[in-house]
Amino acid sequence: MTSPTPIVATPSPQAPASPVLAEVVRSGFVEGRHRGSLVVLAADGSVEWSLGDVAAPVFPRSTNKPMQAAAVLRAGLDLAGERLALTAASHSGEPFHLDLVRTMLAEYGLTAEQLQTPPDLPLDPAEAEIYLASGLVRDPLTMNCSGKHTAMLAASALNGWSLDSYLDPEHPLQQLILTGVQEASGEDVAHIGTDGCGAPLMSLSLTGLARAFRYFVGAAPGTPERRVADAMRAHPEYVAGTRRPDTWLMRALPGTLSKMGAEAVQALALPDGRALAFKIDDGATRTLGPILARVLRRMGIDDPVLARIEDVPLLGGAARVGEIRAVF
Template sequence: MAEAEALVEVWRGPFCESVHRGHAVVWDADGGIVAAWGDPEQVILPRSSCKMIQALPLIESGAADAFGLSEAQLALACASHNGAAIHTDMVRAWLGGLGIDPEEALRCGPQMPGDPDARSALIKTDSSPCQIHNNCSGKHSGFLTLAKHLGAGPDYVDPDHPVQVAVKSAFEEVTGETSPGHGIDGCSAPNFACTVTGLARAMGHFAAATGAGNARDRAMHRLTRAMAAHPVLVAGEGRSCTVLMRAMSGRASVKTGAEAVFIAIVPERRMGVALKIEDGATRGSEAVITRILCGLGVLDARHPAALTFTNGPIRNRRDIVTGEYRLSGSLSDWTA
């Protein structure tokens, strides 16, 4: 078994202060692994990076069309959002249209919003965050829509609930693996494990979807395009997913996950990417996914967003440049 590979160095002046090691795979839908770093067979929990897989049953079951979900709502179903008004207003309207009380039905738990304006508004009014502020409330709105369509019970995060049974089935089919198990995510939903290769393979399937094939092809295509068309709904202002998708002008869809997992779906190359930074550092996963996107030719390495995530610079509280990031090893100049 290969070990995690040093992928990102963090420099302070003339000193390498930290190193982020990890695993990454670039998968070609037509030819398998194009490039790999670390151990491609490392088993990981994809966390929120796999929300587009978790949303497949929402479309394939007919629930999305039965309830007239918009492209924007499909993007929100794949989101780890900031809890900004653009996100929470949509969740309220979505569930309200279904006749569902969010606080009674949601199982994701309350979370202080990451959006500065939304957070400030709660603090100023001495209000507590509620479940619609949870970064996963869009995904959970999708789960509730599917549960309503299936006529299933309220505990949709139970691994044995029809919603999660459908999610697991889709997950194993698109990764091409039997999941060795699951963990419970921050939002209380089960998160099924797979290898880094399995996750990249799944993203390769999404990348190859044309919208003219079978039900799964059409579902994958709709979700990929929804994410690319609505980057601010997938994350929020200033977040790497939103910034990178905007910088690529819809050429790729990307999604981060907790503990430094990141995926990319690149339709024009029919390629998928999955990576995991061993120490869970987000700055490491952001640097690596950005560099791979540049190597795939869908992101200009000179774009300010690309430079920010791959180089920095790192500044202190007085805005003095104190260091930089450096991509290490073969990743630094990789192209496909």
């Protein structure tokens, strides 16, 4: 009896490995490395420098939220201040976030049951502990995208669009978002997926994402894009939370627009027209602060907030024994 012919798998073509942007250092030993890609735009919008593949499409995750918020304004919903900031938020689930979501739902005659966000705990770990200790359970309103979804429902109701299918990619509001994403980024959306909150997720290159943030900061006053940027910068606690790097940066560096996304995506634009975007391949969000601080220093920013956002300690027992550090 002859032996069967072994089947040899043919490996698929592999893209070149992304450069290492951060290291995990424990007790002086490098125990891990995080690879990714990064782009920095000059004030005129040209690429000043980059690392890795910044032309390939990625899912920007919640860094798309400013563009989603601008589309809600284009649909005719009149939002400003904290309400508009919360529309572009990945909120921490602090009491003031949840109170404003409830207020907005009531203002537009909506109910929490109409939200199609998945039930979740507060995004901030400290808030999640308090929430659970109070005997509460996962809830759609608590999910970090509930402000965005409330505004999407309100804009749909205003226009007589379906509330049941507001997350369908063919829904009129989602088509407005698609147009806005392409206009702000200056490129076509290559892929549409589903985000963690259930909303359509439009892909962009990192260069396109940086261009979009630059577009919002440089937009003319009164335009939807500028209104979103101004609200986010004026009320950063509503965009993130009191213990979040995006909030710290927008408070410390006036005129800066900063937003993180899941799977370790970060985008930022400075008031002088410079912008950046990066993504870590393995999705480790713990790398965002150290990498962002390193990039901003290379861009000539010198502020104590950078030391605050880059400090990501590793613990051994209760003692600090290492850190996450940027290495490019």
